[in-house]
Amino acid sequence: MKKTRTADTTIKPTALLGIRAVSAGRLVLFLVAVPLLLVLSLLLGSSGAGLPDMQSPVGKAVLNLRLNRLVMGVMVGGALSVSGVVFQAILRNPLAEPYVLGVSGGAGLGAALAILFGAVAFVPLSLPVSAFVSAVLTLFLVYGIASRGSGGAPSVYSLILSGVIVSAICSSLIMFLVSTASVEGLHNVIWWMLGNLQPVPLEQRTVSGMLISAGFLMSWMLSSRFNALTLGRDMAHYQGMNADLVILGGLLSATLMAATAVSIGGMIGFVGLIVPHVTRAIFGPDHRWLIPLSAAAGGTFLVLCDALARTMLAPIEMPVGVITALAGGPFFLLILQRRMKSAWIA
Amino acid sequence: MLQPALVVDGVTAGYGSRPVLDGISLRVDKGEFVVLIGPNGCGKSTLLKTVAALLKPQSGRIELFGHDVTKLRPSSRAALLGVVPQKVESPMAYTVAQIVMNGRSGSSAPWKVLGEADYEIIERSMIYTDVLQLRDRYFMELSGGEQQRVILAMVLAQEPGMIMLDESISHLDINHRYEVLRILRRLNREHGMTVVLVSHDLSLSSEIADRLILMNSGSVVAAGSPADVLQVPVLSRVYDCDLQVQQDPVTGFVNVTGVLEGANATGNPATTLHVIAGGGTGIELFRRLGLHGYRVTTGVLNRMDSDAEAAKALGVEAVFEHPFAAVSDDAAKKARLLALGADGVVVSDVPFGPGNLVNLSIAEAALDAGRPVWIAEGVGGRDYTGGREATALAERLFSRGARRWESVQELMTDIKHTIHDRV
Known part of the structure; x- marks a missing residue:
């Protein structure tokens, strides 16, 4: 197909430049696989494989439960993955992930406080709300420290550095709280920190869905700016965008998604770091495609992991956070070592 | 507007x-x-x-x-x-x-x-x-x-x-x-x-x-x-x-x-070297000696000779003779003074004929005065004096302690060592 063309050929430039945006074959394969895998996960559960008996109320309830968990999985997995994509773009760093700027540390601290002081028992939604609020507060703290250090808009390095430091402080505080906690509180905190997709109340799911959608749409809208931003903030500025505003908007939407995901699913690791890398390795780094595709990939991945978590030791259910790295790790390593070059240059 | x-x-x-x-x-x-x-x-x-x-x-x-x-x-x-x-x-x-x-x-x-x-x-x-x-x-x-x-x-x-x-x-x-x-x-x-x-x-x-x-x-x-x-x-x-x-x-x-330091030989360099050259054989010597921080003098050169032009451009002190003329006694005397005022004499691979053979005797005078002298190898191959006068003179100089050189790099090292040892 490759042939040299000169300026006066009549081939449409759109076709010319569009081709390499995303490989069409891989895209079709992906779009077929996603719904198939989602349906597959509906057939798996601790009550046994296959579609439950739809005539019986028990069967209906089981399917309903599985559907709810599928929705949870798609929301949490998609949110974490897109959040990872955005953090990696803004910080221009392959090690960036949804928790890098202290989102996990802050959320964990908020959740631990809510659980250990017993608010969870009395105030509905107190755990997710306190996790969410403290995650967002932590971001502002980190951003504030980083800005002060560099006089004005923060540099990428000061952001990462202050994020890591604040996270470490939060972790220490959590450790302190945990070490002084009662046995029951301890179990609750640990269980929450391992991450799981047990359905939360409908109102909370609706609100979370709206927050995640808002974060996703905002990220997608900024996707072409993220492309320019990977060339550096100065170059992005020269290209005619308000780079600082794009960075701030990206950080906010990514944190919104990550904090919401944490508030309903706990701290599920690995998804937000690795799904962006694998999606980028397969489809290239153009964020206009990368953001929706990694949302779908991350959602599907987490739903599948959850299906495995339900069935592997049935009827015992494992936290999904245990499965993500165990099952996904080797598979993703395989893809990455073959295709890393089409994702990052290093 | x-x-x-x-x-x-x-x-x-x-x-x-x-x-x-x-x-x-x-x-x-x-x-x-x-x-x-x-x-x-x-x-x-x-x-x-x-x-x-x-x-x-x-x-x-x-x-x-x-x-x-x-x-x-x-x-x-x-x-x-x-x-x-x-x-x-x-x-x-x-x-x-x-x-x-x-x-x-x-x-x-x-x-x-x-x-x-x-x-x-x-x-x-x-x-x-x-x-x-x-x-x-x-x-x-x-x-x-x-x-x-x-x-x-x-x-x-x-x-x-x-x-x-x-x-x-x-x-x-x-x-x-x-x-x-x-x-x-x-x-x-x-x-x-x-x-x-x-x-x-x-x-x-x-x-x-x-x-x-x-x-x-x-x-x-x-x-x-x-x-x-x-x-x-x-x-x-x-x-x-x-x-x-x-x-x-x-x-x-x-x-x-x-302008690289020392390249135009201003100021007060420690060491002076007199170069005997002609026909373009001196240009690289002037340049390299200058780069190494030596003060350079030269002569006798015929005006319009490319070495003479280079000496002028690089600010090398020189004694000139009319174009294509044989070296006069007057010019030779001046050049001998320059050579004796220097810490050493370098003879390039310039061809010698009856007109410039006197330049080689300037090197001899320097050797007599105890100055080190470097002469480019192969004088015999560029001896146009008719007899073998230049070759014979060079051999005599070698036997009395004049040093041979082939490449400029080698010459630079040798000069550095010799002059350094004397100081």
């Missing part, structure tokens, strides 16, 4: 409390090709960043095509001004086409999807900078020159009225540098694009610029044609070193070169 593309009026700007730009004022007309020169740290890059609204001026005013830069919306600014930074890197594996696309999508509204017209502009920019055939290659895997052309294509896709380049071509090799310059020149001529290039290369600047602007310590020192700006007194003061400026009488291009 030409419409100005850029007006900088009394701008003070910089980082923190220390301003780098100190009330600078300048003006670039529409369609001009201006090169901004000046020593490191003079504020060229700061000026560029301030013009591009990346830095806010503390005082003063900057206008792009009549608009106050600080009040322009980012997208409108990008339509007026494109900037090519020194180096652009992306950690991610973007293809060339994806990189160039940024030039279109960066300034359009976030919800806008690129259309046919945008892709046409993108393709045109890529054709213009000759990167269309690279469109599916990974940007970061290209050579420096290719990357620079890709970035240029990206900036051109903004369709700006003016572009500024910050040292973008300095690190390219000469071939790629001229490639980029040709593209800029063509943009300037065919499309009336205003170009402001920040450069370190004074000679190159004089070749391509309509006008030069020389900056120092945050303000403009001189502006005008290369011949007006590249004047020794101004440049030497601004760059704080000795410079030589030569204007090519044929092309009018101005060539600026620095």
Whole structure:
């Protein structure tokens, strides 16, 4: 197909430049696989494989439960993955992930406080709300420290550095709280920190869905700016965008998604770091495609992991956070070592 | 009156409390090709960043095509001004086409999807900078020159009225540098694009610029044609070193070169060497001895001989004889004085004939006076005295302790050791 063309050929430039945006074959394969895998996960559960008996109320309830968990999985997995994509773009760093700027540390601290002081028992939604609020507060703290250090808009390095430091402080505080906690509180905190997709109340799911959608749409809208931003903030500025505003908007939407995901699913690791890398390795780094595709990939991945978590030791259910790295790790390593070059240059 | 593309009026700007730009004022007309020169740290890059609204001026005013830069919306600014930074890197594996696309999508509204017209502009920019055939290659895997052309294509896709380049071509090799310059020149001529290039290369600047602007310590020192700006007194003061400026009488291009320490043998060098040469055999000796910090004298040389010209150009003290004439007793006497005043004598691989054989006897006199003498190997092969007089004399000198040399490098080492041991 490759042939040299000169300026006066009549081939449409759109076709010319569009081709390499995303490989069409891989895209079709992906779009077929996603719904198939989602349906597959509906057939798996601790009550046994296959579609439950739809005539019986028990069967209906089981399917309903599985559907709810599928929705949870798609929301949490998609949110974490897109959040990872955005953090990696803004910080221009392959090690960036949804928790890098202290989102996990802050959320964990908020959740631990809510659980250990017993608010969870009395105030509905107190755990997710306190996790969410403290995650967002932590971001502002980190951003504030980083800005002060560099006089004005923060540099990428000061952001990462202050994020890591604040996270470490939060972790220490959590450790302190945990070490002084009662046995029951301890179990609750640990269980929450391992991450799981047990359905939360409908109102909370609706609100979370709206927050995640808002974060996703905002990220997608900024996707072409993220492309320019990977060339550096100065170059992005020269290209005619308000780079600082794009960075701030990206950080906010990514944190919104990550904090919401944490508030309903706990701290599920690995998804937000690795799904962006694998999606980028397969489809290239153009964020206009990368953001929706990694949302779908991350959602599907987490739903599948959850299906495995339900069935592997049935009827015992494992936290999904245990499965993500165990099952996904080797598979993703395989893809990455073959295709890393089409994702990052290093 | 030409419409100005850029007006900088009394701008003070910089980082923190220390301003780098100190009330600078300048003006670039529409369609001009201006090169901004000046020593490191003079504020060229700061000026560029301030013009591009990346830095806010503390005082003063900057206008792009009549608009106050600080009040322009980012997208409108990008339509007026494109900037090519020194180096652009992306950690991610973007293809060339994806990189160039940024030039279109960066300034359009976030919800806008690129259309046919945008892709046409993108393709045109890529054709213009000759990167269309690279469109599916990974940007970061290209050579420096290719990357620079890709970035240029990206900036051109903004369709700006003016572009500024910050040292973008300095690190390219000469071939790629001229490639980029040709593209800029063509943009300037065919499309009336205003170009402001920040450069370190004074000679190159004089070749391509309509006008030069020389900056120092945050303000403009001189502006005008290369011949007006590249004047020794101004440049030497601004760059704080000795410079030589030569204007090519044929092309009018101005060539600026620095002076290496010791190269023109001024001051008070420790050691003097007398060179006996002729017919161009001395040029490399003068140059290398000068570079090593020796003071050099030479003679006797015939005027108009290429060694004589080189001695004059390099400021080497010399004794001259009329063109093509045999060495007179008078000249020989003067040269002998020079040789005896030196710490050593070097005889080049100059051919000897009846006319200049006396030069070799000058070396003999130096040897008699206890000076070390180096004679190039193979005198016999260039002995045109009729008999074997030069060969015989050289053999006599060798037997009395004159040293042989073959390569200049070897000679330099030997001179260094010999002279050093004596001191």
